[in-house]
Amino acid sequence: MASFLFGGLFWIFCRYKYYISRKYFFSLLLALIVLQLYFQSRTAILASLTTTAYVLYPYIVSKLKKKIYTRWTFVLLFLSVVFLTVLVKTDSSIGRWFIWKQAFKLWKENWLAGVGIGKFNPEINHLQAAYFSNTSLYTKEAMLANDCYFAFNELLHFSIEFGFVGLLCSVFITYFVLKACFANINSHKGWAGAILIPVFVGCLFSYPLHNIFISIGSIFLIGYLVSDYSIFKIRWFRRFIIFFTVLLCTGLSISIYNHFMDKKNFSCIKQFVKDGHRTKAFQLAYEVSDKFKKDPQFTIFYLDLLYDTRRLDLAVNWFNKFHKYHCNQIAHSLIAKCHDELEDYGNAEMHYLMSLYLTPHLLQSRLDLMNFYRRYNNTERAKYWATEALNYPAKVHNNRVELIREKAKIYLLSLEKEEF
Numbered sequence: 141m142a143s144f145l146f147g148g149l150f151w152i153f154c155r156y157k158y159y160i161s162r163k164y165f166f167s168l169l170l171a172l173i174v175l176q177l178y179f180q181s182r183t184a185i186l187a188s189l190t191t192t193a194y195v196l197y198p199y200i201v202s203k204l205k206k207k208i209y210t211r212w213t214f215v216l217l218f219l220s221v222v223f224l225t226v227l228v229k230t231d232s233s234i235g236r237w238f239i240w241k242q243a244f245k246l247w248k249e250n251w252l253a254g255v256g257i258g259k260f261n262p263e264i265n266h267l268q269a270a271y272f273s274n275t276s277l278y279t280k281e282a283m284l285a286n287d288c289y290f291a292f293n294e295l296l297h298f299s300i301e302f303g304f305v306g307l308l309c310s311v312f313i314t315y316f317v318l319k320a321c322f323a324n325i326n327s328h329k330g331w332a333g334a335i336l337i338p339v340f341v342g343c344l345f346s347y348p349l350h351n352i353f354i355s356i357g358s359i360f361l362i363g364y365l366v367s368d369y370s371i372f373k374i375r376w377f378r379r380f381i382i383f384f385t386v387l388l389c390t391g392l393s394i395s396i397y398n399h400f401m402d403k404k405n406f407s408c409i410k411q412f413v414k415d416g417h418r419t420k421a422f423q424l425a426y427e428v429s430d431k432f433k434k435d436p437q438f439t440i441f442y443l444d445l446l447y448d449t450r451r452l453d454l455a456v457n458w459f460n461k462f463h464k465y466h467c468n469q470i471a472h473s474l475i476a477k478c479h480d481e482l483e484d485y486g487n488a489e490m491h492y493l494m495s496l497y498l499t500p501h502l503l504q505s506r507l508d509l510m511n512f513y514r515r516y517n518n519t520e521r522a523k524y525w526a527t528e529a530l531n532y533p534a535k536v537h538n539n540r541v542e543l544i545r546e547k548a549k550i551y552l553l554s555l556e557k558e559e560f
Contacts, residue, residue, distance in 0.1 A: 187338035235284040262467035282500040294343035297467035328462030
């Protein structure tokens with residue numbers, strides 16, 4: 141968000157620098173830059189640099205050849221990407237590169253028809269789990285892997301969900317928006333382009349369009365830019381663009397209203413649980429469960445509620461209903477416990493292992509497997525996972541890690557005593 145504000149404010153200053161107090165204006169710009177550096181947001185920093193190049197383009201080109209400025213801009217941006225990738229939050233860069241590799245593999249398998257709307261999360265997580273089930277869990281990738289919800293590239297994300305049609309639409313819209321931005325670079329509409337450029341950069345390295353407010357704002361800005369713009373010799377009439385933009389934003393506004401109403405109902409259910417009224421919370425959650433089956437927070441909350449109240453069969457049915465839309469480590473861990481208590485050995489083992497392979501660095505998953513095999517008298521496997529829980533390098537050292545290691549150590553010592 142700071143990079144969007146930076147772009148708009150920087151354009152305003154360059155355009156109206158003689159009418160604005162430089163002292164206060166530069167203070168605000170400096171605050172936005174410090175905010176980006178403090179959070180070490182590489183995408184925001186790169187977006188701000190790109191926006192700066194965009195805003196300064198008309199002024200520098202008037203004194204310097206266009207080709208020279210463009211060439212040096214691309215060189216500097218490329219060096220910035222290398223610098224931010226190698227020297228800033230290196231582990232995050234490795235993790236993001238791993239996500240891109242898995243996402244590209246998923247795209248190759250589903251490039252024509254796609255995996256379906258909203259189904260990126262379960263598909264990429266299952267692919268990731270399959271990868272770690274056949275490789276060492278002591279690699280840097282395994283230490284950094286976690287539940288994946290986005291491809292960190294909007295074009296790739298939409299291509300995976302919508303297939304070849306999604307790829308074509310994404311490329312066309314990107315070209316169309318960029319062309320509109322540069323067509324208005326010297327006009328009074330340039331401020332809209334200065335805000336959309338950071339969105340474009342964010343789409344390359346993050347997931348800004350999954351934020352509904354950024355999406356609505358981008359639609360308004362695009363409509364504003366192209367209200368009197370021609371492309372492919374087709375005149376985009378102002379009234380048509382305004383009507384289309386208002387219609388689309390009205391639909392999104394209704395969606396936002398419904399979203400907040402759903403969140404309000406969800407808050408009521410959580411309050412019932414907090415107050416100890418679990419039966420009432422279950423009744424209300426059961427009534428709205430079909431409506432919330434695509435909501436990641438509600439699905440896990442309701443699954444946990446069903447497990448805590450020992451409605452195990454309902455928990456299994458609920459998991460099967462929402463799993464095609466949402467998948468993460470907690471969901472598989474909870475459903476594994478449900479199958480475990482239902483004495484369904486095969487499904488329990490499968491979900492315990494899935495929980496581990498989704499986030500290989502978690503020691504708790506190893507402890508769960510140790511306890512699971514111990515209950516079923518599989519001493520060899522229980523000993524293996526106890527040793528793993530004891531020796532696997534912890535990502536973060538805290539009291540919980542020490543407690544898990546202590547439990548594993550006690551179990552291994554008990555095995556040694558039995559041998560003697």
